[in-house]
Amino acid sequence: MKDHRNSRGLLTRRQTLLGAGSLGLGVALSGLAAPAVRAQGSRPIRFLNCETGKDTLAFFASMADEYQTKTGIEVIVDSVPLDETFTKITNGIRSGAPYDVANVGYIGQVLMLADQDLIVPLNELTDDYKWGNNILFPIDDKVFWYPFDYNLALIYYRKDLYEGKGLKIPNTWDEFVGNSEALVEGRQRGSLFPIGSNGASNWMSFAFLWADGVKLFDDQWNVILDDDVMRPKVAAYLDFMARLYPTMPPGALQAGYSDVLSNLVAGTVGHAAYAGRVYEAAARDNPAMAENLDIMPYMDSSGANKAVSHGYDGWVVMKTDNTGPAMDFMRWLTTDKIVDFLHTAPVHFQPARLDIYDDPRWRDNALIKQFDGQIEEMHRLITDPSVILTSIDTQGPAPDVRPGKVLESFVMPEMLQNKLLRGMSSDDAVTAAAAKMREVIA
Incomplete structure (x- = not known):
């Protein structure tokens, strides 16, 4: 494999990612090709979820029914534990039946998918909002995932x-x-x-x-x-x-x-x-x-x-023949339904989007009211620039898979x-x- 380096002698991000075999995946992504984007119809939207709490699973079942009633488009939700999601994503691509939307739990995996042109930028969903510190992980000003929560330790x-x-x-x-x-x-x-x-x-x-x-x-x-x-x-x-x-x-x-x-x-x-x-x-x-x-x-x-x-969770939209409908679905999920989703684990799903903290719909929850003081402290910790917000997998000068390799080793x-x-x-x-x-x- 040719050793591509930039002017400073560093491996380029593409070369680093092509050689990556960590972050929950036993094989690299270099053999995967993005499915061609074809004329988009109304086939079901395939959604991979890794939030397996009872209330969250019930939300996704209800959400899928509501979206089909609203649009006529079926949403098929598969739910697996977090450590199985990336293998499910790559197996779906290899089999020719990729997911349209997927839950991803490590930024290194987002980088690998973006580098192989397997996911699409989500700026149209993220640019209109203010976000907490160190959560969007942009690549050349493009945001490739929608972070729905912090999981701060x-x-x-x-x-x-x-x-x-x-x-x-x-x-x-x-x-x-x-x-x-x-x-x-x-x-x-x-x-x-x-x-x-x-x-x-x-x-x-x-x-x-x-x-x-x-x-x-x-x-x-x-x-x-x-x-x-x-x-x-x-x-x-x-x-x-x-x-x-x-x-x-x-x-x-x-x-x-x-x-x-x-x-x-x-x-x-x-x-x-x-x-x-x-x-x-x-x-x-x-x-x-x-x-x-x-x-x-x-x-x-x-x-x-x-x-x-640092801890975080988010969604990516895969580059498939169904990307347009998937983006429409994500726009609905992240606007009309985001509060209902966050309420399925109201204290654990700490919002990454700052406007949600002022949303009376989100505040109108028994657990959020009960632990209001603690939630305000959690809010402060993601907005106070003096608080150091990092983790093993987010170390380094820019988003990259190398910290993820250190994490998993x-x-x-x-x-x-x-x-x-x-x-x-x-x-x-x-x-x-x-x-x-x-x-x-x-």
């Missing part, structure tokens, strides 16, 4: 225990460790941040680094985790996690999303990270605990900066494991992580 804490112990909201890592240690009492543990090689660790455990100004890449896509500026910061983070680890319940290595959620809802940990679904689950299963949980951003080592761990959780479980020095753990990052993006 925030730190939840037991405000009743804080009041009982006389604790203050921590601004530094030392203060956070001190509060976590103060909340260890019998079976009650001080904190839970996953350290296993899984998505939960990638999402929940590293925003402390972002708050402290750590970056994985420079503007030329060189790995800088172990340079003279980043290395001491990352080593200090590992030392901080080594102090925090004894406050966690047994099994942090195996902890996944459901374990963290269940511990928060049960109230067995003083601190843990998750998105808005915590409030929905607690309101349903443990209402007293729902009232005792509050949120805070991640803090840095010195008390200067705050961060949240679990380099960062392995760095934690080397420190906390294998007894490696912090410096050596940083060196090993940086070496593996260079290997996986090569």
